Amino acid sequence: MRQEDISEIWFEHEGTPLKWHYPIGLLFDLLASSSALPWNITVHFKGFPEKDLLHCPSKDTIEAHFMSCVKEADALKHKSQVINEMQKKDHKQLWMGLHNDRFDQFWAINRKLMEYPAEESGFRYIPFRIYQTTTERPFIQKLFRPVATDGQLHTLGDLLKEVCPSVIAPEDGERKNQVMIHGIEPMLETPLQWLSEHLSYPDNFLHISIIPQPTD
């Protein structure tokens, strides 16, 4: 290709432009979970789909987007108190830890985002997004507390029943969908607070994919 023909890079899988601002694992679960690894995607240097994808002019854009998600998650968990109390260098450390794949560096800061007051049983609200390819809407995100008024911990099943009941409504007892996080199907009885603390993505969100049961 000639230099002058090359414009912004973008990625695509079976006709679907891939959103760079979504975690790669989420994209795989949502679009290609039945594929064998390595996941083959197509790289484009022309014809950037303006209507579908955000522009990513530099690495700073990725950092800004990541930090924006972390901040939003903390708004839900702690009314932004924990993230706002941190210094700029702590925010930088969080990003650099992710960028350089430094687990300890990342968790030195992230563990503070996973704490909650001793008198509480969990976060204020759980940061989550539920994705389905069958809907026009990109994801479902609502306010949902980890603990019920009677003190019982809400489960993954409770969350789904509340925000997308059609997913696990057993019409003939057989579930039509898989509920997937990080490529696995957690039991619906798992407490949501536990999932949020241990199975969140680096941006502190639980990204949950609802995909049709594989037909083999």
Next chain:
Amino acid sequence: MEEDEFFGEKTFQHYCAEFIKHSQQIGDGWEWRTSKDCSDGYMCKIHFQIKNGTVVSHPGTSAHVQTCLLMEEALELPLDDSEVTEAAAATEVIKYEYHVLYSCSYQVPVLYFRASFLDGRPLSLKDIWEGVHECYKMRLQQGPWDTITQQEHPILGQPFFVLHPCKTNEFMTPVLKNSRKINRNVNYITSWLSIVGPVVGLNLPLSYARAASQNE
């Protein structure tokens, strides 16, 4: 699900309904749109602007009629050779689309917007930035959280520009405190939009404020 904390979704929808009522009275073009698979929705307005800065609007007409009137005006320009360049420059019409959504994470309204030429070509962040008045630019450039970024529209899934919502409470609290002090009714949406709108070329006629103070 918890609602109506400081500014819940139901309160948001109520203020939007009041706002749209007045918009209909003066033909300002705001509409309410609902998402297909959910009870939530957002306010939407389209307006057209000729690139040299003149806002063309025809109060009392729908967005569709506005487009037709605008094209008529644009096409009325003589097209003989000597004036072709002038005509081309004058017919640079930009379509601005403004959406007001509710953020449950920050519990405030958020302004999403995008702009394109009539042939569908979108405006870039650089173009948008050029349209921001000088007096706002400095303020916006000061903090990463006060700036305009491209984000995915949470209901449509398409790229839009957004004014980050995390500082909204900061500037709205004094407005609301003061209105309570002087015992005057305030429509949160009207007050908020009159502050953030002008930054991105969206102005509100004064009659909105008068309508708000008359409402119970």
